[in-house]
Amino acid sequence: MVNVLExxxxxxxxxxxxxGRRGAARLTLPTLLALTAIVTIVPFAxxxxxAFAPPSGQxxxxxxxxxxxxxxxxxxxxxxxxxxxxxxxxxLYSLVSVVCVLLFASMAGYAFAKKxxxxxxxMFWVFIATLMVPFQATLIPSYILVSRLDxxxxxxxxxxxxLANSQAVFLMRQFISQxxxxxxxxxxxxxxxxxxxxxxxxxxxxxPVLATLGIFVFLxxxxxFLWPLVIGQSGKMQTLTVGLATLQTQxxxxxxxxxxxxxTVVPSLLVFGLLQRYLTDSIAMSGLKA
Amino acid sequence: xxxxFLLFRFLPVVGAVLLSLTDYRLSGKWTFIAADNxxxxxxxxxxxxxxxxxxxxxxxxxxxxxxxxxGTAVLLHQVVWKRGFFRGVFFLPYVTSIVLAAVIWKxxxxxxxxLLNAVLGLVxxxxxxxxxxxxxVLPSIAVTSAWKGFGYSMLILxxxxxxxxxxxxxxxxxxxxxxxQRFRYVTLPQLRPVLFFVLVIETxxxxxxxxxxxxxxxxxxxxxxxxxxxxxxDSGFKYFDFxxxxxxxxxxxxxxxIVSLVQRRLVGRxx
Numbered sequence: 208m209v210n211v212l213e214x215x216x217x218x219x220x221x222x223x224x225x226x227g228r229r230g231a232a233r234l235t236l237p238t239l240l241a242l243t244a245i246v247t248i249v250p251f252a253x254x255x256x257x258a259f260a261p262p263s264g265q266x267x268x269x270x271x272x273x274x275x276x277x278x279x280x281x282x283x284x285x286x287x288x289x290x291x292x293x294x295x296x297x298x299l300y301s302l303v304s305v306v307c308v309l310l311f312a313s314m315a316g317y318a319f320a321k322k323x324x325x326x327x328x329x330m331f332w333v334f335i336a337t338l339m340v341p342f343q344a345t346l347i348p349s350y351i352l353v354s355r356l357d358x359x360x361x362x363x364x365x366x367x368x369x370l371a372n373s374q375a376v377f378l379m380r381q382f383i384s385q386x387x388x389x390x391x392x393x394x395x396x397x398x399x400x401x402x403x404x405x406x407x408x409x410x411x412x413x414x415p416v417l418a419t420l421g422i423f424v425f426l427x428x429x430x431x432f433l434w435p436l437v438i439g440q441s442g443k444m445q446t447l448t449v450g451l452a453t454l455q456t457q458x459x460x461x462x463x464x465x466x467x468x469x470x471t472v473v474p475s476l477l478v479f480g481l482l483q484r485y486l487t488d489s490i491a492m493s494g495l496k497a
Numbered sequence: 498x499x500x501x502f503l504l505f506r507f508l509p510v511v512g513a514v515l516l517s518l519t520d521y522r523l524s525g526k527w528t529f530i531a532a533d534n535x536x537x538x539x540x541x542x543x544x545x546x547x548x549x550x551x552x553x554x555x556x557x558x559x560x561x562x563x564x565x566x567x568g569t570a571v572l573l574h575q576v577v578w579k580r581g582f583f584r585g586v587f588f589l590p591y592v593t594s595i596v597l598a599a600v601i602w603k604x605x606x607x608x609x610x611x612l613l614n615a616v617l618g619l620v621x622x623x624x625x626x627x628x629x630x631x632x633x634v635l636p637s638i639a640v641t642s643a644w645k646g647f648g649y650s651m652l653i654l655x656x657x658x659x660x661x662x663x664x665x666x667x668x669x670x671x672x673x674x675x676x677x678q679r680f681r682y683v684t685l686p687q688l689r690p691v692l693f694f695v696l697v698i699e700t701x702x703x704x705x706x707x708x709x710x711x712x713x714x715x716x717x718x719x720x721x722x723x724x725x726x727x728x729x730x731d732s733g734f735k736y737f738d739f740x741x742x743x744x745x746x747x748x749x750x751x752x753x754x755i756v757s758l759v760q761r762r763l764v765g766r767x768x
Contacts, residue, residue: 240572244586250601250644251589253612257604311498337506340513341705341753343726344746347733348512349505351521368505376502430594432708433726437734448596452712455600461610468600472593479585479592 251472258465280466284459289442290467293450300365300435300446301428301474307370308424309417316379317409321391331380338373343433350437364438365446369428375420382416383409422478429474447471513750516743523737534744544745546720547728550635554724555703558639562699565643566650567692571680573651574658584655588648598645599712603628606637606713628714631721638709638722646702650695657691658684697760701753725749 259276284290318324319331349368350359358364390412394404410417435446445453451471455464517534521527538544569587573580590598605612606627614624627637661684669679685692707726710716716723716731725745733742 236572236576237578240569240576240578240583243569243572244583247586247590247644249612250598250605253605254601311501315498315502333507334502337510339754339757340510340750341701341746343705343707343729344750345509345513346729347739347743347746348509348516350733351516351739352504352509352512367501371502371505373502373506426592430592430596432594432596432711433730448594451600452596455603455712461604464600465604468597472597475592475594476589479589 254465254468254472257462258469260462262460262462280460280462281470284454284463284466284470287463288454288459288467289445289450290447290470292443293445293447294470296362296365296435296439296444297429297447297471298474299362300369300431301425303366304369304428305421305424307366308372308375309421311370312372312375312379312420313383313409313413313417314405315376316381316383316413317405319376319380320383320386321388334373334376338377346433346437349434353438359438360440360444362444365435365444369431369434372424375424378420379413379416382413386412425478426475513743513746516740517747519740520738521740521743523739527740530740534741537741538744538748543720543723543728547723547725550721550723551704551706551725554635554639554706554722555700557636558642558703558706559696559699561639562643562647562650563692563696566647566654566695569647570651570654570658573655584652587651590645591648593645595642595645595708596712598641599709602637602641602644603713629718631718634714634718634722638706638713641713642703642706642709646699650699653695654688654691657688661687693760693763697756700756704749704752704756 258280259278260280261275261277262280319327319334353359353364353368356364358367386409390408391404394408399407430448431446432448432452435449436452439445439449442453448471451464451467454467459467518529518531519527520530520533573584573587576583606614608614608624608626608629611624611627613627617623617625625633627633665683665687666679669683674682705726706724707730710722710724710727711730714722716727726749729742729745729749732738732745
């Protein structure tokens, strides 16, 4: 998170408040900003404090004393629940999906953007149309399909259907369309095979988009709830997000629930801390939505 | 790969339409019942309740989240001090899951030992059972979802604010327009398309609300936070009434479609 501090104050001169504004007003806005930021952070801070607080001392003055902090809640929740297994499931669900979605999306995006084949336009519009349908509307048929394949409660059922990510294909197609045709024609004239063009020209050029898209696909899957809830029916096949939801319905003490919650948020925070600027800039540009 | 997309993207869409015309049950047995699921929906009190809850939630959530994201975007735009840092802070909840947000806020809202009631207790208010009363449950959930998601819309709006030409604002200033007037008559009209975009995605998102309710209230108290998707989930995975659940899904799709089309109309007229 250090890098966020280094962002230079862009256009400071142009945005200086109007001449004649009073000193009080100059301070009001930053104060308001800081207050909003504190309110935004408080729930996270509370989660961490409760997670580390000793189970007996739930009242606030005691719980806030760092001298009393303990790892007891973490060790208890790790041993009494399936969190290690859920973490593995979540990692598999997220990482396998990132790799496959990126590969499929760049291949399909390339085909839609640069290859001429019969039915291309129709197929692309079918893609766009499936984007319009909310996931929940196709939840039941997707579930029936997975159960017909006998994939319920398995990694196949969890992961494979989510690899057909139309949004990712759409984004890659938009990006690859902007690349000059001459690049691909030149490679073709030089006798490069299709696979070679894809790996040597397309992939290196789309790398920045792939990085951003990869972050999003990771977050989509890591934070996903409804699909893993429906597919991972036994405790063993739940993901961390679903596991957390089950944890808090059982009679688990709040300190341990918060310890579990803290564990689930770590990977998201890592991704965020490492790539925050990248992520935020790209949303402003492309309107990508998790 | 094409098979993958046909099987898991296209087929479910077609399947949803076909299933909604059958009484497909868990056993896999089904008969064609035409529009019976839809007529059943029209007279189903649970459907009316779910629709009402979803609409009420949307009416609370959308203005709340749009004002919150617009407010923070304007603040960030005006205040140069540590902008990147604050932007990061506001975006932070967005990268977490709604389940996490729901778990934390459920505890914040607890009637006993909850953070909010502890704070309210200091000024001798409460305790208030935020999630236990049908009056306060939807606003409480809306606050949770807004907290979780406003960072995204904020970024979009911040991008929009930064795209407003400086010369327009300077011209208005020379003409003697104050801060509020410049915002109202220069910035806001320029921001309209972006604002509409945010409005639509937040509305569509609000109609799909489920996770937070599942975790925080289980749809209660007495189904006062029982949304359309919750109804769909229960019909499908509690009563295994797959045909009926598919019909609910299509109603949801229609609502989302109408919202998008209305938005296109409204924005299209302006351009």
